[in-house]
Amino acid sequence: EPEVTQTPSHQVTQMGQEVILRCVPISNHLYFYWYRQILGQKVEFLVSFYNNEISEKSEIFDDQFSVERPDGSNFTLKIRSTKLEDSAMYFCASNPRQLQNTQYFGPGTRLTVL
Amino acid sequence: DQQVKQNSPSLSVQEGRISILNCDYTNSMFDYFLWYKKYPAEGPTFLISISSIKDKNEDGRFTVFLNKSAKHLSLHIVPSQPGDSAVYFCAASENYGQNFVFGPGTRLSVLP
Numbered sequence: 569e570p571e572v573t574q575t576p577s578h579q580v581t582q583m584g585q586e587v588i589l590r591c592v593p594i595s596n597h598l599y600f601y602w603y604r605q606i607l608g609q610k611v612e613f614l615v616s617f618y619n620n621e622i623s624e625k626s627e628i629f630d631d632q633f634s635v636e637r638p639d640g641s642n643f644t645l646k647i648r649s650t651k652l653e654d655s656a657m658y659f660c661a662s663n664p665r666q667l668q669n670t671q672y673f674g675p676g677t678r679l680t681v682l
Numbered sequence: 683d684q685q686v687k688q689n690s691p692s693l694s695v696q697e698g699r700i701s702i703l704n705c706d707y708t709n710s711m712f713d714y715f716l717w718y719k720k721y722p723a724e725g726p727t728f729l730i731s732i733s734s735i736k737d738k739n740e741d742g743r744f745t746v747f748l749n750k751s752a753k754h755l756s757l758h759i760v761p762s763q764p765g766d767s768a769v770y771f772c773a774a775s776e777n778y779g780q781n782f783v784f785g786p787g788t789r790l791s792v793l794p
Contacts, residue, residue, distance in 0.1 A: 572725070599780065610787065611726065611771060616780035624781045659725045663780075671716075671782075673725030 570594045572674035574660050580680045581650055589645045589677045591660030599663035600643045601671060602635065604628070604656040611659070617643065650681045685709045686774050688785035697794050701759040705772035705785055708753065712774035716782065717746060717757045719768040726771060730757070733778070762792045 573592045581587050593600050602614040615625040617635055632648045643662075647654055657678050661671040687706045695701045703717075713734040718726035732739040732746045732755065739746050745758045759766055769789050773782040 601780065603784075611773075611784040613781050613783070624779060626781060661725070670728050670731065672728065673718075675723070675725050 572660055572662055572672050574674040574677050578678045583652055583681055584649050587647050587650055589658050591643045591674055592641050593643055593662030597662035597664050601661040602645045603659040606656040652681050655679055655681045685783050686785040688788045690788050692789040694791045695762045697764055697792055698761045701762045701790055703757040703770050703788050705755045707774050711776040714775045714778050715755055716773045718771045721768050764792050764794050766792050
């Protein structure tokens with residue numbers, strides 16, 4: 569069964585550094601998302617992406633965040649200058665066109681900012 | 683501001699019995715609801731959804747009930763199996779949008 573994949577599984581970085589989290593959504597999906605879950609807290613929506621542009625974003629998704637679909641398969645989340653509070657699990661998700669509200673999640677990338 | 687609440691952080695149920703997971707919301711504009719389960723070290727997995735035009739949706743062992751006037755939904759799992767042990771999240775969106783607000787989750791333990 570097709571699945572969403574994410575790399576790396578764990579990323580450790582120094583505060584102030586840039587990180588890029590990578591996702592490969594399911595191949596025929598058209599809607600892409602990033603979520604995060606800070607340890608012990610709830611899953612939070614960051615951004616949705618469709619047709620090569622952001623369709624919705626939350627208050628968390630400020631100017632230090634950006635997303636890109638650089639080619640036909642990858643979907644990336646960039647954090648320009650990481651802060652300690654960016655430490656979290658970051659989940660990518662994608663939707664098939666026909667079932668817009670059924671999101672398929674990847675396994676997540678654990679980001680640790682030191 | 684907790685728009686989606688799951689007031690039971692944990693629930694234990696005997697195998698074969700019914701598990702009932704509850705979710706309350708405050709935003710009356712929410713019109714689409716999802717339930718996910720999550721195992722450790724994995725991403726959430728979609729279970730079942732319901733839109734505000736329905737009050738019940740069933741898929742195999744899973745049934746979701748929506749009470750719009752009470753702003754309450756519940757997930758019933760019958761019969762519960764040990765493999766159902768996971769954290770269950772409910773999530774809601776407005777205008778059938780993509781910005782889902784998640785509840786904090788309920789950890790379900792199904793005891794053999």
